[in-house]
Amino acid sequence: MRGRGEICLADEFILETEGLTKEFAGFFAVRDVALKVRRGSIHALIGPNGAGKTTCFNLLTKFLKPSAGKILYKGQDITAMAPADVARLGLVRSFQISAVFPHLTALENVRVALQRQHGSSFDFWRSKSVLNQFNDRARELLNDVGLSEFADTPAVEMAYGRKRALEIATTLALDPEMMLLDEPMAGMGHEDIDKIAALIKRISAKYTILMVEHNLSVVANLSDIITVLTRGQVLAQGHYSELTKDERVKEAYLGAGHG
Amino acid sequence: MTVATDDTLPATPRALRDEMIVFVVMAVLLAAVPFTKIYPFFVMQALCFALLACAFNLLIGYGGLLSFGHAMFLGTAGYVSGHALKVWGLPPELGILAGTAAAAGLAVITGLIAIRRQGIYFAMITLALSQLLYFIYLQAPFTHGEDGIQGIPQGYLFGIFNLANPTILYYTVLAGFLFGFLVIFRAINSPFGEVLKAIRENEQRAISLGYKTDQYKLIAYILSGTLAGLAGALKVFVAQNASLTDVEVAMSGLIVLMTLVGGLGTVFGPVFGAFVIVAMQQYLSGLGQWVTVIQGSVFVICVLVFRRGVVGEFAHFFRRSL
Ligand SMILES: Nc1ncnc2c1ncn2[C@@H]1O[C@H](COP(=O)(O)OP(=O)(O)OP(=O)(O)O)[C@@H](O)[C@H]1O
Ligand SMILES: [Mg+2]
Numbered sequence: 018m019r020g021r022g023e024i025c026l027a028d029e030f031i032l033e034t035e036g037l038t039k040e041f042a043g044f045f046a047v048r049d050v051a052l053k054v055r056r057g058s059i060h061a062l063i064g065p066n067g068a069g070k071t072t073c074f075n076l077l078t079k080f081l082k083p084s085a086g087k088i089l090y091k092g093q094d095i096t097a098m099a100p101a102d103v104a105r106l107g108l109v110r111s112f113q114i115s116a117v118f119p120h121l122t123a124l125e126n127v128r129v130a131l132q133r134q135h136g137s138s139f140d141f142w143r144s145k146s147v148l149n150q151f152n153d154r155a156r157e158l159l160n161d162v163g164l165s166e167f168a169d170t171p172a173v174e175m176a177y178g179r180k181r182a183l184e185i186a187t188t189l190a191l192d193p194e195m196m197l198l199d200e201p202m203a204g205m206g207h208e209d210i211d212k213i214a215a216l217i218k219r220i221s222a223k224y225t226i227l228m229v230e231h232n233l234s235v236v237a238n239l240s241d242i243i244t245v246l247t248r249g250q251v252l253a254q255g256h257y258s259e260l261t262k263d264e265r266v267k268e269a270y271l272g273a274g275h276g
Numbered sequence: 277m278t279v280a281t282d283d284t285l286p287a288t289p290r291a292l293r294d295e296m297i298v299f300v301v302m303a304v305l306l307a308a309v310p311f312t313k314i315y316p317f318f319v320m321q322a323l324c325f326a327l328l329a330c331a332f333n334l335l336i337g338y339g340g341l342l343s344f345g346h347a348m349f350l351g352t353a354g355y356v357s358g359h360a361l362k363v364w365g366l367p368p369e370l371g372i373l374a375g376t377a378a379a380a381g382l383a384v385i386t387g388l389i390a391i392r393r394q395g396i397y398f399a400m401i402t403l404a405l406s407q408l409l410y411f412i413y414l415q416a417p418f419t420h421g422e423d424g425i426q427g428i429p430q431g432y433l434f435g436i437f438n439l440a441n442p443t444i445l446y447y448t449v450l451a452g453f454l455f456g457f458l459v460i461f462r463a464i465n466s467p468f469g470e471v472l473k474a475i476r477e478n479e480q481r482a483i484s485l486g487y488k489t490d491q492y493k494l495i496a497y498i499l500s501g502t503l504a505g506l507a508g509a510l511k512v513f514v515a516q517n518a519s520l521t522d523v524e525v526a527m528s529g530l531i532v533l534m535t536l537v538g539g540l541g542t543v544f545g546p547v548f549g550a551f552v553i554v555a556m557q558q559y560l561s562g563l564g565q566w567v568t569v570i571q572g573s574v575f576v577i578c579v580l581v582f583r584r585g586v587v588g589e590f591a592h593f594f595r596r597s598l
Contacts, residue, residue: 078484104486116481118474129474130485132467138487139495141468142459148467191485 031056031195031225032077032108037086039072039249046072048249050086054195059217059226061236064246065269070229071113073246074197077227078110079103091194107194111201113229115180119173123164123183126172127155130190155190162186162216178209185216195225202232214239245269291597292465295543298598299461302544306450315558316446317514322554323453324511329534329546331503334460337541338469339496340476341391344399345406346531348386349501351413351523353379353508358425358518359418368433372452372509379505380498382409387497391490394479403525410523424519428512439513452510456503461543463499472496533571537578539585544598548587 032054039047047069054060062070075081077088079100088096090108104110118126131151132138140147159165162182167175172183181201188196201217202210214235217226221239230236236243237257245252245260247269253260260266309319328350335341357375360366366374390401413419420426430439439445463469475482475489482489512518521527530553538549553571560567582589591598 080480080483099488100483101486101488104484109486110484112481112484116478116484118477118481120477121470121473125470129470129482132470133486137467138471139468139492141463141466141495141499143466144462145465145467145470148470187485 029056030054031091032227033089034077035087035089037073037076037088038084039069039076039081040084045249047076050246050249050251052244052251054225054227055242056225057221058241059221059228059239061240061243062227062229062246063231063233063236063243064252068246069249070246071199072249074110074199074227074229077197078108080110104191104193107191108197109188109191109193109195110197111184111188111199113199113203115177115184117172117175117180117183117187120171122169122171123159123175123186124152124155124168126183127158127187127190128152130187131155134191158186158190159183161189163212178205178213181205181209181213182216185213185220189220193224195227196220198226198228198230200229200231202230202235210235294596295461295598298544299457302547303454306453307447310443310446316442318554318558320446320449320514321511321558322551323449324507324514325531325534325554326547326550327453327456327507327510328504329531329538329550330457330460331500331507332531333535333540333542333546334463334503335496335500336535338464338476339472339493339500340479341493341497342395342399342532343390343402343497343500343528344525344532345386345402345404345409345528346501346504347523347525347527348406348409349379349382349504350508350511350527350531351518351520352382352409353505354512354518354522355413355419355425357509357512358428361431361512362425362428363418367435368431368439368448368513371431371512372506375509375512376502376505379508380502383498383501383505387494387501391494391497403528406523406528407525410520410525413520413523419518419520422520424517426517428516428518430513430516445513449510449514452506456506457547459499459503463496464543468492468495533575535585537574537582537585539582539588539591539598542585542588542591542598545585545587549585552586 030053034050034052037047037050038045050073062073064070072081076083079098083096087094090106095103118129128148128151131154132148137143137147156165156168159168162185164179164182164186167179172180175183202213210232217239242254243257243260244254245266252269253263253266310316332343332346335343353375356378357371360374361371386405390398390405393401414421430445432438433448437444437448439448471487471492475492479489508522534549534553535546537552538547539545556571557567560570578585584592587598
């Protein structure tokens, strides 16, 4: 019976943590976090600066080793896995500071991701023209995020909003099951925010998304459920409408001088 | 460790074509050397160092890994080739193979140790390993300590070509250089090279895309060490000796210098840099100790004025990739 229950849980929740904790020399950046992310949902993780959101992402994707706790992805314990292996399971992250390959063109950026799943990445004796087979798919992905004109532009020369879009296209190229987006709209203007929000909404039909975002109107519009983190701990969880009534959440945000 | 400057040009089809043209020009010019009055031994020596610097550049310029012990591959291959030729009496082709294979083996072992660390720590580990090897070679009987292996026979390549003939030797060294250069050129422009560049640009992101970056860095390191070994094996035929100077820290420094002078992360920069440095040693040798001072000054000037190296600045000025 217990076995069946677990399978059901794994089906419903794509990602679960138990007692997830990260300690930096006596300071708890993340403490005893139990997170359940429902398959197919857009789950937002919010909280004041320094609350431990990025640290949480680093733990989930194994860029940091948890001090304690357990991480289950699709029912599988990934607590001891290497970060590259986690990515290979379809759990792919973005970074708070836009992460592109600056001196590769937009097309090449996306191709690096496409190339990984099709072997041949160790072939140093072959011409890179074999990578041209990925060009069509790469252009498709660039088109999806509205970057078709920039295929041959080096990423370093692109505007900030476009870099973020490129980062999403690169992540999508891996055909992940779940995406972790760390402040995908930070530092963007209104226009870009609307575009990226629409993009996230669109891709959420296919993927589960866990997203850190400070822009609360974006969070309100996009997310199915929100977890509020303060001082490394879960303060509250629920729908936006519920949380706006929660005094503790208001206090945490106003207290931290956040808007 | 990010080494690329902010204005590295992305490799486009045009860039690839430019590089091919320069390669052909370079190959033709080098092939014409025996028909000129240029001293062939100078060019041969420069070619060995050029290959060495190109191998080093593959690692730092495209993989972002600064090795401060690359002389260990040069020296190891030199000793093993020299020993194989002189003591075992192996023919030249097998002597070259033995030296190169020894460097490859050394690269596997040292690579597995060093690759786990990044930036300055990686550099320090390679330095420490090469120092360790220096003391082993100083003590080991087959290297003949301070004397080195002298009077190494050149022999007949494939039993036909007499390498004691300067012209034949020249074309043999040139063939070895061009082979090594093309291997590096291909590696840079391969699916593997793309991943390597991605790792240099943003290792965290490459990991998050599912790349086990250590494996790629290790392969780049082994490739680099092996080709540096090929340079060391070829050098044995030119110098006819194998000595401690090739394993010294100063030699590792010289390799860095050549690459920086020519241009880090450029295809032809290390070749240019090697020729400049070897020419200085050759033609300024009358000045004795001053050569070191002049080299130091050239280094400082290059770093201050030609931040991208001479070839790198040239390429940047004309918005070309070289
Ligand atoms: N490697 C580290 N060593 C020590 N302390 C760290 C480390 N990484 C993060 N911290 C601390 O952990 C706390 C949580 O940081 P984290 O980056 O996770 O916050 P965040 O919620 O993402 O904040 P922001 O909204 O500013 O991005 C901070 O106080 C930070 O200083
Ligand atoms: Mg953060």
